[in-house]
Amino acid sequence: MTKNRSTWLLLTPGIILFLILLVAPITNILDESLRLFVPGRIGAAKDAPYTLFNYTELIDKAYFFYLYETFRFGITVSLISLVIGFPIAYSIARQKSTLFRKLAIGFLIGMMFLNTLVRVYAMQLTFGPTGYAKFISGIFDISPNGRGYTELIVMLGLLHYTIPISVLTLIGTIQNINPRLTEAAQILGSSRLKSHLNITVPLCVPGILSAFLICLTLCLSAFVVPMVLGKGKVLFISNLIYARFSEIANYPSGSAVAIIMLVVSLSVIFIISSFVSSRWSTK
Amino acid sequence: MKNKLSRRKFGKVAGGITAAAAITSPMTLMKNAFAAENLSVVDWGPPWIDNTKELAAAWGKADITWTLHSGGAASILPKIKAAWPNPPYDVVDNWSPVFESMIKEGWAETVTLDDCPNMKYLPEGLIPKDSDGNWKAIPRGSSGVFFTYVPANCPIEIKHIDDLLSPKLKGQILWPNPTLNTNLQVVALAKARGGDEFNMQPGWDFLKELAASGNIGRISANTSDVITSLETGETSITFVDEGTLGGVKGAKLSHLTKTHESLKTFMFTSGWCVLSSSNNKKLAFDFANHTLTKESMESYYSATGEIPLSSQAEHSSNHLRFSSEESNKYAVVPDWDHLGAELDNWNKIFEKEIVTLL
Numbered sequence: 357m358t359k360n361r362s363t364w365l366l367l368t369p370g371i372i373l374f375l376i377l378l379v380a381p382i383t384n385i386l387d388e389s390l391r392l393f394v395p396g397r398i399g400a401a402k403d404a405p406y407t408l409f410n411y412t413e414l415i416d417k418a419y420f421f422y423l424y425e426t427f428r429f430g431i432t433v434s435l436i437s438l439v440i441g442f443p444i445a446y447s448i449a450r451q452k453s454t455l456f457r458k459l460a461i462g463f464l465i466g467m468m469f470l471n472t473l474v475r476v477y478a479m480q481l482t483f484g485p486t487g488y489a490k491f492i493s494g495i496f497d498i499s500p501n502g503r504g505y506t507e508l509i510v511m512l513g514l515l516h517y518t519i520p521i522s523v524l525t526l527i528g529t530i531q532n533i534n535p536r537l538t539e540a541a542q543i544l545g546s547s548r549l550k551s552h553l554n555i556t557v558p559l560c561v562p563g564i565l566s567a568f569l570i571c572l573t574l575c576l577s578a579f580v581v582p583m584v585l586g587k588g589k590v591l592f593i594s595n596l597i598y599a600r601f602s603e604i605a606n607y608p609s610g611s612a613v614a615i616i617m618l619v620v621s622l623s624v625i626f627i628i629s630s631f632v633s634s635r636w637s638t639k
Numbered sequence: 640m641k642n643k644l645s646r647r648k649f650g651k652v653a654g655g656i657t658a659a660a661a662i663t664s665p666m667t668l669m670k671n672a673f674a675a676e677n678l679s680v681v682d683w684g685p686p687w688i689d690n691t692k693e694l695a696a697a698w699g700k701a702d703i704t705w706t707l708h709s710g711g712a713a714s715i716l717p718k719i720k721a722a723w724p725n726p727p728y729d730v731v732d733n734w735s736p737v738f739e740s741m742i743k744e745g746w747a748e749t750v751t752l753d754d755c756p757n758m759k760y761l762p763e764g765l766i767p768k769d770s771d772g773n774w775k776a777i778p779r780g781s782s783g784v785f786f787t788y789v790p791a792n793c794p795i796e797i798k799h800i801d802d803l804l805s806p807k808l809k810g811q812i813l814w815p816n817p818t819l820n821t822n823l824q825v826v827a828l829a830k831a832r833g834g835d836e837f838n839m840q841p842g843w844d845f846l847k848e849l850a851a852s853g854n855i856g857r858i859s860a861n862t863s864d865v866i867t868s869l870e871t872g873e874t875s876i877t878f879v880d881e882g883t884l885g886g887v888k889g890a891k892l893s894h895l896t897k898t899h900e901s902l903k904t905f906m907f908t909s910g911w912c913v914l915s916s917s918n919n920k921k922l923a924f925d926f927a928n929h930t931l932t933k934e935s936m937e938s939y940y941s942a943t944g945e946i947p948l949s950s951q952a953e954h955s956s957n958h959l960r961f962s963s964e965e966s967n968k969y970a971v972v973p974d975w976d977h978l979g980a981e982l983d984n985w986n987k988i989f990e991k992e993i994v995t996l997l
Binding site: 393395396397398399413416418419421422484485486499500501502503583587588589591596599600601602603604605606607609 | 709710711713714716717719720739740743744809810811814816818853855856857858859860871872873874976979980981982983984986987990991992994995997
């Protein structure tokens with residue numbers, strides 16, 4: 357009983373915080389999403405009737421397109437982050453020099469302290485018309501004002517965030533794997549590539565999954581990157597939500613989009629986690 | 640005796656009361672003093688904020704806390720609503736369509752000639768009013784939203800609205816999103832094809848052609864986008880208000896206000912709205928009144944290009960000076976109330992039918 361009481365005492369502040377800062381706002385959003393919006397007003401009136409219109413109007417192929425675009429960018433960028441981040445994380449984790457490891461980790465953490473807007477606008481300057489837009493678009497034979505180039509820059513903007521995070525997430529996982537396992541495989545005749553693919557990578561699956569999900573979450577909720585680098589052509593769901601709340605003051609519609617995005621995101625994360633866990637669970 | 644008042648007890652109580660008074664009184668005084676000498680003003684980015692700061696420095700009666708509009712002018716409304724009845728703003732710089740929303744919400748304080756004597760120099764017909772005819776805002780400038788382009792960077796000369804569809808203009812157009820200019824850009828397209836703000840389908844059809852043509856290089860979301868895109872040569876043609884163009888210093892612009900009747904100019908007023916929640920109304924009106932002096936209005940015009948509404952001030956914006964005949968041909972005063980009511984619907988049409996074509 358004493359142990360249970362102690363446990364509850366320790367959990368209670370967190371639960372209260374969770375209820376106030378997460379559950380209550382989401383409940384408000386859910387309520388707002390079911391209210392009728394009168395155009396020209398600011399949000400729904402307090403006594404606005406309940407309606408499902410804010411959800412039914414989203415059943416349109418255009419909004420499926422935005423969902424698809426958001427997830428396409430998210431999944432693509434997350435996968436690229438893993439492919440680039442894993443070797444970096446491995447080389448840092450396996451460094452013999454403690455100083456080098458600390459400097460590398462410090463550098464990665466330091467990158468995340470840089471102001472978001474400064475970083476995004478720096479990218480806009482670098483890859484925009486005053487920067488290397490013509491040169492880079494020339495390599496791919498695309499217009500610097502075309503959609504292809506815009507998508508490329510948005511992806512680079514997202515990778516700018518997700519690569520350091522995926523590296524930091526994977527370093528811990530790789531450090532927990534005994535390097536002797538890979539060495540043993542190589543001693544028994546396996547090539548370096550095969551030994552890493554068959555030993556290191558499968559053992560890192562929980563960390564890879566965590567890194568992927570963290571990167572995916574960051575991409576799905578990205579707002580500044582598509583807003584600044586997307587040139588208004590690449591829009592994420594977050595941008596639609598922003599326009600409804602900040603520019604049009606249609607809170608009910610914005611809330612409906614937010615709830616749908618929340619449900620879809622949680623579902624996708626659950627499916628991915630379940631699939632990976634069932635296939636690679638350690639017995 | 641029970642409840643005997645001992646010296647120790649008296650000392651404790653007296654000390655407590657004195658301490659409380661010592662802490663509270665200066666704090667209350669400071670708070671009141673701070674409130675009386677500090678004004679919170681919302682304004683647009685450059686060139687407006689720079690000019691307003693100059694005018695505020697010349698006025699000098701209070702410290703000012705500045706807040707910038709982020710995005711379209713209506714973006715301040717959710718912030719006011721979220722904090723109502725105590726939003727942290729006293730005065731908001733805004734324009735015709737947003738005045739309507741603020742008046743409808745009951746956020747705009749009534750202003751009279753006693754509050755702002757310099758309003759006697761303003762045309763009474765252009766002062767935003769509520770349904771009872773009470774003055775609800777203090778307009779400073781009048782201007783237009785129109786097509787403009789940078790001839791040095793544009794592959795062709797723009798003489799007609801249909802030139803926007805020219806295949807030579809790939810990626811050259813900076814198109815405002817619907818939340819900018821209350822979607823007047825599509826109203827302009829509609830008018831060119833026989834429609835108007837009440838019949839927008841011709842405008843949407845035109846915009847779909849434009850989007851599919853590949854001529855739209857960027858969708859602008861705020862004034863910074865416009866200034867940066869035109870200055871860097873990323874795009875060369877846009878539809879924008881005169882004030883924003885005041886921030887474009889590095890590119891020579893050609894304003895298409897009297898070029899062809901297919902290229903319309905939409906006229907609006909902009910100015911101050913003192914919030915009815917403000918604790919500093921007198922100070923706010925005094926500040927607004929100061930910005931209506933001849934010197935202030937001419938300074939405002941010089942910085943933003945908006946035509947001063949005060950009859951005392953002079954201007955030389957001939958591209959926005961219309962004769963009666965020119966006014967009928969080129970200038971439009973839209974139904975702002977209708978625009979505000981339709982903006983939500985238009986934004987959704989833009990999301991569903993236009994962005995997917997870009």
